[in-house]
Amino acid sequence: MTPHQLHRVDGELSDRTEIVAANEAGSSAEKLGNEWQLAKDSIRYVLRDSGTTIRPQRRLTSDGIDHAATSYRNRESLHRIGKRLGGRGPPGS
Incomplete structure (x- = not known):
C-alpha cells in the first residue's frame, strides 16, 4: 500500500475529512498514522480538533x-x- 500524501492548504490539513471518515469506519489512529505517515498523536489531534470522540485504548x-x-x-x-x-x-x- 502506498502511503497517502498529506496536503496543507493555508496551513490547514485539507484531508481531515478523509482521516475522520476512515477513523469512523473503524481504522485505528495507529493504522491511519502509518497510512498518512504521521505520528499516532498527530492523528489523534486531527480527530479531536475535528470534534471526533476518541475511542479508548x-x-x-x-x-x-x-x-x-x-x-x-x-x-x-x-x-x-x-x-x-x-x-x-x-x-x-
Whole structure:
C-alpha cells in the first residue's frame, strides 16, 4: 500500500475529512498514522480538533497481565499471547 500524501492548504490539513471518515469506519489512529505517515498523536489531534470522540485504548486487567506473563515464561510466543488476549498483531497480519 502506498502511503497517502498529506496536503496543507493555508496551513490547514485539507484531508481531515478523509482521516475522520476512515477513523469512523473503524481504522485505528495507529493504522491511519502509518497510512498518512504521521505520528499516532498527530492523528489523534486531527480527530479531536475535528470534534471526533476518541475511542479508548484497550487495557489488560491485572489477571490478563498475570496470564500473559505466565504464558510467556512457559515459552509461548508474544504473537500468540497477543492474539489470544485480543490484540491485532503486527501491521499487515
